[in-house]
Amino acid sequence: MKKSKKTIWFASEEFGIKKISSISDLETEIMKIMWKTGTATVREVHEHILKKEMEKKESGFIPYTTVMATMASLAEKGILKQDRSNKTFIYSAAVDSNSLSKNIISSVAEKLMDSSSKELVYKFLSAVEEIPVEKINKMLNDLTGKSNK
Template identity: 35%
Template sequence: MDNYNIKPTEGEMEILQVLWQKGNATVREVHEALNKKDSGYTTTLKLMQILHEKGMVDRDTTQKTHVYKALVSQDKTEKQLVNKMIDNVFNGSAARLVMQALGNHSASAEEIDEIKKYLDSLK
C-alpha cells in the first residue's frame, strides 16, 4: 500500500506491531500477544476490522479462521508518524524531538554509540 497518509490510533498501532512481528496472525493470536487484561477479544476483532477497512491490513478469508497481515510497512509508518510528531509537537525541529527523547529516557551505552555512529554518517 502506498497511501502513506495513514493515521493509526494507539490501539491500531499495537495491533500493527504484533502483525509486523508475526507476519500473519489470527485475531486470537494478536489478542493473546497484546495480553491486555482491560480489553476483550471483541475489541481486538473490531480494531482489526477497522484496520482492514482503512486498507492497512489484509484478511485471508479462505479458511474458517481469518488470517490477517499488515499491508503498511513498519518503516514507512514509523517515519510518517515521527514526521507528523516533529511538525505538530516540536514545531518542525527534529533536534528538539531527539533531545526530549534522550532527556526523558535513559539510553544504554550501546544505544548512545549507535546514535553517535548514525550522526557521524549524516555529516
C-alpha cells in the same frame, strides 16, 4: 486518564496516502504483534495480548470482540491486510514498522513546521531518552549510506 491518540498520514502501497484519524495503544500493540508474527488470526493476536497482560500482571482485560473490531478497523485504514479466502480471516501487516514510524514523525514535524529545522531536531532529541553517541553516529551513517569499516 484518557490515553492520547495521534493523527498521522500513512502511505500504503495498496491504498495510496490515507489519513488516519488516530492510532491507539491497542492498535499499536496489535501492529507490534503482527510485525513479530508475520500473519495471524484475531484469536492468535488476542492470545498474545492476554499473555502479555498476564506477564505484566495488569488487571485490565481486552475482550476478543474488541481485538476483532480493532483489527478490522486497521484493515479498513490500510495498515493491515485481510485475507478473506478462508472462513477464518488471516491478517498481515500492510506496511513495516519503519514506514509507520516515519509517517508518525513526519506528521509531528508537519505540525511543527513553524519552527526552524534546527529547532525541530533539537526539540525531538531533547524529548528522546538519552541515546549513546555511538548509536546516534550509527543511525546517521545508516541514513547517509556510510559505513564504519
